[in-house]
Amino acid sequence: MRSMTTAAVTSGADAAPPAASAAPARRRRPAAGLTAVPLLAFTAIGFGAPVLAMALGAFSVKDPATGASSFSFANLTASLHGPYLTALLGSVELSAVSAALAAVLGLLLAQAVVAFGSRTLRDAVLTGSGVLANFGGVPLAFAFVATLGNSGVLTRHLGLADAGWSLYSFWGLTLTYLYFLVPLMVLTITPALEGLRVQWHEAARNNGATRWQYWRHVALPVLAPSLLGGFVLLFGSAFAAYATAAAMVGSSIPLITLQIADAISGNVLVGQENVALALSLDMVVVAGLVMAVHLPLQRRSARWFD
Template sequence: MTATAVRVDTAPAAAVKRRRRSLGSLAVVPLLVFTALAFGLPALAMLDGAFTVKDPSTGATSYSADNLTASLQGAYLTALLGSVKLSAVSAALGALLGLPLAQAVVTSRFPALREAVLTASGVLANFGGVPLAFAFVATLGNAGVLTRHLGLTDKGWDLYSFWGLVLVYLYFLIPLMVLTITPALDGLRSQWREAAQNNGATTVQYWRHVALPVLLPTLLGGFVLLFGSAFAAYATAAAMVGSSVPLVTLQIADALSGNVLVGQENVALALSLDMVLVAGLVMAVYLPLQRRSARWLA
């Protein structure tokens, strides 16, 4: 008795898969068109303005790097470095304070508490701008409620300073860190802790040698995300400190409106390009860290 080979034609199935893949690609086209219009055109306009120099005597325009050079000198450079310093300090504190809060939420025995904290974090992470500045001014400003009742002015407290702005930024950066790190904490397997305990490891040793190395890419990614959020913030600082704290976003606004010097609009575009480059560096660090963390916690 001989066996008969049965040939299965897989061509129709492959054709169906290709058709579905092509339809899926077409579904992305509207998003790509929207991205090109919403981000591509402004980016091209910013690049054109950043490299365009106008001769004040003749009014002729030419392409040059003078605007970029000016954006990295004097008060503009001070503002750029001030924004980097403020963002780095705020992001570091937000990451350090957000991690234990997220761990307390993850290990809580009360599901309602977890849901309440995560819901509140989602709201507070997006609460900023003028309302946030007004809330802090009314509470901790020179004539704020807590400032007067606790006599904070006599103790040297000043909300309209670098550290006052850091405190305000932490109001939305800590909730953002909680939202960022909570999924990673959920991904820590209980078997890892049990294995560490069975080998005689203490809680501190478990966190030092097991949990933190696994969480490190997510922690660094969270820091980078917080840095970018603080670096791009404008309305809160503008409403609260004005020009008392040098920030690049405030310098851009002043250059566009002509508050300091007239005819510096293209320098403002060069400053915007500097911010885009910094943001690009931030994303270049964040994306690899996110992929590395996903491999461990998947």
Template structure:
């Protein structure tokens, strides 16, 4: 066999060997896909089935229909859904405004120990919530809290058990989450961009308005959407603090699951859960493209 023929045969066998080596690779994802289908698909299917199942209070017969979904978008349920959206949007917006300069201060700091300490603390605080967080704020800023009595906040109309009180509590874990989200994007800003802007006579404000913020815009919007989703899904903190004082969809779901509904509307809780899944799906549909767009500039 000639040398050229040998090369041709080797070239033809190389893709075949490559195909044989790569063919088992997709099989490695099968366990993950199966687990995802069981852990998420089965509950989602059960929730959808229950949300579309309506019962007749007189006969007890069940049938498929959109009665539960319609009920979940009316009256007190609609008020709770809009209240959750308003609370989440407000808390997320304030957390983004507070978290961005804090993250920039940490990223631009020359102290590595300070940066690691802040990021570590942010990782802990971003996951700190529920009843312990509610108790901490009640003991501090509640009606008989330490700061409330010392500063006389109650005399000025302050109430922790209100919309703005709940926003303040949510900021406790949303601001650290924003720091963790936006810090990698701030790290990706090139020093050459700042130097080029400075060499062309741009001030620091002009650099941020015309260079840095446009580049960071996808990451900022993605972080804002992530904060919104985190606040929208929070339950334990609000349940322990305000109860039914502030209308929230998560609290309405809890009431419906505990049987605090009219006869025949037992599955309204599942319909409300489906509404939350739709909102979360819209949040992810916005977040993922923004994340891919920001990676083009900052990678």
């Protein structure tokens, strides 16, 4: 009996420290939650407020006689018809094509860097990619015009104009977008490529698989969510690009960002500001649909790299 009592007292004494330490843990959780308040506030102010203002303006119509605003779907309807719909589809096409090409080229370049195995080369490529991924806008447009424009250096020396080349076209703009999209893909996919385990390749090789079979049945399925995530990021970057296209092609290629600028500035019709907000809301919806496809696949791939 005495031994049982002693054991009970001992077990009770041993159990006391976790109970005592549970209280500080519970006190730490609210404190940890408070650290996220500045981030949530910044997100609400920086992203929530503009989206709310955009939605309110997109569904508001002002009476030209009285100046009173009323709820209406007229702006949203107008944004999905005529030249606005053409611009939306043109932006989707340009973004999808340039993002797909950049995803393939970026994957090949990143795999070459990872397979080479040099830390110095990896750091140099990633550093250069970080710089080039942020080189866009008017300077990029000027660089391409001076190089591949109608009177560009390469255009004159290689006789590209005689072969039918034009920088101020869909494929010319796609080539320009690749300049900053490919480095962005390299930055995105390199960590995923480095996460591929050597044991997977060795196991496939021991079972008689060729290198192509390994990539087709093992590596690419594992990388698929990361590739899709990179494609989504590239698509969004190309979809939202404005300055490069505005400086290089103007209104010769219908793009939704250019239509928004024209509607706000009144270059087409005066008083189309709310139509511009509806077009911006269309862009948000397109981006949301793409992200809705990406997030479940991203969660599915996370277990492979844990």
